[in-house]
Amino acid sequence: MSFPSIDQIQGDFDVIVVGSGLGGLTCANRLSRAGHSVLLLEHHDQVGGLATWFKRKGHTFDVSLHGFPYGMVKTCKKYWNKAIRDSIVQLKNIVFDNPQFSLTTTFSREDFTRILQEEFGIARTVVENFFATVGQMNFYDDHSLTTRELFEQFFPGRSDVHRLLMEPIAYANGSTLDEPAITYGIVFSNFMNKGVYTFQGGTDKLIGMMAEELRQNGVIICTGAKVDRIVVEGGKVRGVAVGGRVISAPSVVSNSGITNTVNNLAGREAFDSAFLDRFDQVKVNNSSCQVYFGLRPGESFDNVGDLLFTSTAREFSSDEMLDMETRSRTFSIYYPRTRPEHPDYTVVASMNGNYDDWAFLDKAAYKAAKQAMIERCFVDLERYIPGIRAQVDWVEAATPRTFNRYTLHTKGTSFGTKFEGLGISRSIFKAVPGLFHVGSVGIIMSGWLGAINYGVIVANDVDSYLRS
Numbered sequence: 001m002s003f004p005s006i007d008q009i010q011g012d013f014d015v016i017v018v019g020s021g022l023g024g025l026t027c028a029n030r031l032s033r034a035g036h037s038v039l040l041l042e043h044h045d046q047v048g049g050l051a052t053w054f055k056r057k058g059h060t061f062d063v064s065l066h067g068f069p070y071g072m073v074k075t076c077k078k079y080w081n082k083a084i085r086d087s088i089v090q091l092k093n094i095v096f097d098n099p100q101f102s103l104t105t106t107f108s109r110e111d112f113t114r115i116l117q118e119e120f121g122i123a124r125t126v127v128e129n130f131f132a133t134v135g136q137m138n139f140y141d142d143h144s145l146t147t148r149e150l151f152e153q154f155f156p157g158r159s160d161v162h163r164l165l166m167e168p169i170a171y172a173n174g175s176t177l178d179e180p181a182i183t184y185g186i187v188f189s190n191f192m193n194k195g196v197y198t199f200q201g202g203t204d205k206l207i208g209m210m211a212e213e214l215r216q217n218g219v220i221i222c223t224g225a226k227v228d229r230i231v232v233e234g235g236k237v238r239g240v241a242v243g244g245r246v247i248s249a250p251s252v253v254s255n256s257g258i259t260n261t262v263n264n265l266a267g268r269e270a271f272d273s274a275f276l277d278r279f280d281q282v283k284v285n286n287s288s289c290q291v292y293f294g295l296r297p298g299e300s301f302d303n304v305g306d307l308l309f310t311s312t313a314r315e316f317s318s319d320e321m322l323d324m325e326t327r328s329r330t331f332s333i334y335y336p337r338t339r340p341e342h343p344d345y346t347v348v349a350s351m352n353g354n355y356d357d358w359a360f361l362d363k364a365a366y367k368a369a370k371q372a373m374i375e376r377c378f379v380d381l382e383r384y385i386p387g388i389r390a391q392v393d394w395v396e397a398a399t400p401r402t403f404n405r406y407t408l409h410t411k412g413t414s415f416g417t418k419f420e421g422l423g424i425s426r427s428i429f430k431a432v433p434g435l436f437h438v439g440s441v442g443i444i445m446s447g448w449l450g451a452i453n454y455g456v457i458v459a460n461d462v463d464s465y466l467r468s
């Protein structure tokens with residue numbers, strides 16, 4: 001789908017959305033359905049933000065389509081459309097393989113209950129109490145309990161159980177054992193509801209369907225349109241500066257990261273010192289590294305599972321997972337059924353990563369570090385798909401620098417900010433009337449489901465503001 005350039009845009013709008021991640025797209029869609037005129041501006045030449053894909057040598061690689069909770073079914077039907085909902089399918093073979101245990105699961109409450117009893121020897125009542133406790137966690141609880149304390153309460157000294165429960169969530173939202181247990185509990189419970197799901201047809205199909213609905217609802221989308229500034233005058237939002245001019249709107253929703261939004265887009269001068277004191281406590285979440293493998297046409301491999309949580313590290317450790325030379329990674333295996341119209345075998349290895357480890361390498365060191373990462377992934381992948389090295393015709397790596405370049409996110413963050421970012425995002429419109437933020441924050445409001453649901457919440461705030 002092609003979009004108009006920023007020079008072709010005329011007039012004012014009720015709302016300008018800065019950024020086309022899943023939060024920005026959903027917010028724009030809701031606001032247009034509510035009758036507001038909406039302009040959506042995206043700096044990249046493709047919409048979707050981190051929900052993205054790229055094509056190489058006939059392969060399409062999905063960047064963040066590894067798995068989401070069942071809640072996406074209801075959310076997509078309610079806030080997008082039935083066709084999108086109908087493409088959501090379950091990933092049934094989730095594999096864990098590490099020195100402490102090897103198992104295959106549907107990643108559902110029922111199956112985890114069985115595994116915890118049969119393979120880890122935990123009493124059923126303990127398992128049920130644990131599920132009941134995490135299932136009841138909500139945002140308004142006391143946040144002083146950490147995930148480590150929660151695990152110790154139910155499974156004292158059981159580092160194997162802690163790993164089973166924590167490792168997937170550390171990949172899914174970057175949370176660690178020392179963060180508020182709620183950041184773990186909400187996301188874990190979402191997955192445990194009914195397992196892990198994916199979008200059949202791939203990210204390109206999903207984003208194409210969303211862009212088409214936005215077009216039908218009258219949202220004007222411009223790609224290649226980097227917003228330089230959110231214009232704040234007399235304490236209120238007046239519009240955005242983009243492409244050398246100002247486009248007016250009484251409200252702006254920033255889907256750029258919250259740190260970018262405050263420091264660079266609105267500018268710190270737009271906020272009072274009490275807000276900035278709170279904002280300066282916000283820590284950005286980690287970034288990611290990935291290695292993409294594409295199989296030569298005609299090559300294939302047997303079913304080895306859909307999502308493989310693999311590690312050769314002795315125990316779970318968030319620091320180990322962030323190390324440049326981590327021995328922990330997930331492999332997402334995409335079989336021809338992922339895109340039935342363009343059958344292909346691809347594999348994406350994902351690792352957590354720290355921006356600062358990669359940011360300051362010179363050109364040669366950066367190239368060598370990427371090559372070494374590719375090699376480590378090959379060695380691990382060959383344990384599951386022997387001979388894959390000879391089968392691939394494309395291999396490429398992405399690092400935190402890549403994520404930073406394409407999304408502009410501070411330090412290439414994959415999941416926005418740690419917990420304290422949520423309060424800033426939720427209160428920004430009180431600090432500067434007309435300014436709203438949507439997108440990954442607070443660990444909870446991240447991932448495909450979190451970003452879409454947050455888009456709906458923020459659209460309601462904007463709608464109330466515009467009508468008041």
Ligand SMILES: Cc1cc2nc3c(=O)[nH]c(=O)nc-3n(C[C@H](O)[C@H](O)[C@H](O)COP(=O)(O)OP(=O)(O)OC[C@H]3O[C@@H](n4cnc5c(N)ncnc54)[C@H](O)[C@@H]3O)c2cc1C
Nearest residue numbers: 019021023043049050064066067227256414439440447448
């Ligand atoms: C490697 C990786 C794997 C992941 N895997 C999964 C997964 O399997 N399941 C899952 O649920 N989630 C996954 N996620 C997380 C998920 O993709 C994100 O949480 C979600 O897509 C973020 O949506 P968002 O609304 O926060 O916006 P983002 O996707 O962060 O998009 C923000 C957009 O704003 C644009 N922008 C920024 N500044 C400007 C500006 N000044 N002007 C114009 N445009 C601007 C950016 O270009 C970008 O398009 C993964 C993330 C990563 C990085």
